[in-house]
Amino acid sequence: MSSHPTTAPGGPAAPGSQAALRVANRRRVVDAVRSLGDVTQAGIARETALAPSTVSSIVKELTACDLLAVEGEHGGRRGQRVRFSASAGFLLGVDVGHRHVEVAVADLNLTIRARRRTDLPAGHRATEVLATAREILSELRTGLGITADRVLRAGLTLPAPVDADGKGLDSRAILPHWAGLDVQATASRVLDCPVVVENDANAGAVGEHTLGAGRGVQDMAYLKVSHGVGAGLVLGGRLYRGASGAAGEIGHVTLDERAGLCRCGNRGCLETFVSSSAVLELVRPSGRQPRSVRDVVDAALAGDPGCSRVVADTGRLLGGAVAQLCNLLNPELVVLGGDLSRAGELVLAPLDESVRRYALHGGTQPRTMASELGPQAHLLGALVLARSKTPLPV
Template sequence: MGLSPRTGSLESLREHNLLRVIDVLLERGLASRADIARHTGLSRTTVSSLVADLIDRGLVAERTDVEQQRDSGGAGRPPVLLALDRSAGAAIGIDFGHSHVRVAVADLSHEILAESTRTMDVDGSAAEGLGAAAGLVDQLLAEAGVPRDRVINVGMGVPGPISHITGSVGNGAILPGWVGVNPGAEMERRLGLPVSVENDANLGAFGEVLFGAGRGAQEIVYLKVSSGIGAGLIVGGRIHRGAGGTAGEIGHVLVDEEGHVCRCGNRGCLETVAAAPGLLEQLGRTHGTGISIEDVVRLASAGDPGCRRVISDSGRHIGRAVAMLCNLLNPARVIVGGDLSAAGDLLLDPLRAALRRYAIPSAAEDAEVLTGTLGERAEVRGAVALAIGEADRTLMQATGGMTATGS
């Protein structure tokens, strides 16, 4: 009897360390034993023992990584990388924009197995948007050959502030067709699966931090510049939501007191002059009402002066608003995503100039402004990562706990 507490303590410690290893693999997708040791602070000997245990349980598998071999100049053997085994489960990411829904099915190493997008007016009806997403989930699970009972979690992004107290959309003026709707609960009812909900710009920031232009940074601002403008904030390596979930609503910063009325009810918000609908309205008289934001970017790149002007003005307005964020948060990177990011330096150069003019010099110098590398997929990749980030608890339940074998 005297040995029981000690034995129990050792098993509890090993269980805790096994979870730490799994957490690294859930976040990174692929990692070597040395990576795991560095991120957990455990010795390489301990990591090797824990990994062997997880491989025996069928939760972890070894892979070789050709890209790392190429990056090392071809010298030496590529490192043996580890990932959660595909049989361990799958995750689903759902990204609602104002004008689309995108769904992806992934394994627990973050590898996308199937993905599809549907263009639609998401703002007008929550029921239609949620129904379309549920239909895409069914389609993609069949396409990927993933049984529904292997799905561990669903991550979902919504283009509006989400109250993390009630789970409801925090501002009905931004998503008028979603007033009074709890999107997570509604999607859980439709799918019969657990759902984690987050603001779409926050998920774009999460995706870029894990897999794109934000890797290695602890403080970033991610701008989604599309039908609306939102900012995802990463502070201290974590998503910053604010007290009620409205942190990052930069699209509703006042830029012109005499400007157009915004959908939020205020006048002269940044979105009215710098988001896609405002740009298209400005070009309507000269370029026709059938022009799309993709057309604007293409024509601007080809030298069209009107399209170049509205994109430049958009960058300038955004840069002035971002300067305030940089003064407050002092980010290392400002990453621009969304439809307008395809304009590249046509948008970013005036944004950078405005940032230098209106931010304090040290904050402007610290903030590297660059285009996101994940493009239109940043939010759905972040949604998958959100789902996988909740997976360790479910994984352990599915395997009957982590009572350790060996020492």
């Protein structure tokens, strides 16, 4: 028999009544599990300031209706770890890149249960990509034995600025076939569930802040260096999107006005020096024909002098831009994402050196780290955002 939590255990309650208080307390418990993840009942009591006996009885009710699950008997009931039930509902993550789309289905604990990635042609069209995502979702659901109504919400990331309503900003030069499209409405229709849309670097920042290198950090930047270059900013513990969602477009700060034209229409943007295609172009004169930045990083890690030099120079240039970011925002941590981050110290040491050289001395030097979530940072950020917006029946 299905025991999915489709209705509130207590039913609707009059405001101010005992029952309404009970619903409010249940919501606090669920929100604590949502923000803290795998947590003990004692931890929930601390977070919510509810009496341990109240937490214990609410957890029992929500376990009975399959929204929560408890694990472990050590330390008595209050030491039991509480998480979402693995069958309480599912989330969809869709990461759209310049050359790929990756689709994942996760449970409410953000454990990815199935995923598939496929390459896309350059200049892809929104409708084609969404149709591909729908096809992959259908295959993944079939494989997991999940019906469409069990997918509660999707998080979708794009390599372009996205406004607060989930529309792609009208930046035709950045992602031409998505510009001006009401992505949220279109994707919700095609994927058949409510969709949260976010810029990919912003999603990477949320992913690393919640699940990766930035856990517990208040002020951090996530730097996406790939076919496009951008930053996601978490300030005061929250994603900072700016007035129209375009905060952190660090790839388009000008490094050299006399240099080559950027796809945004300006000249000499940071992106024209450090994007994947720029890195591949720099390596070519050495006789190597790498297919991807991953190949360049592998060769650098194996000691190839030309590839090592290109990786280090890219780190130095990124460091110059990071220094400006540090002077403006003073983050505690800068996380480097994208294929280049796999080079570790080969890219981070020159990046740090540039930050030391160009940022204001005293107090503005951030810690710099490679992404902990690696290629999954955007997808996991999308899932975190989807879960944060999903109303759960309490």
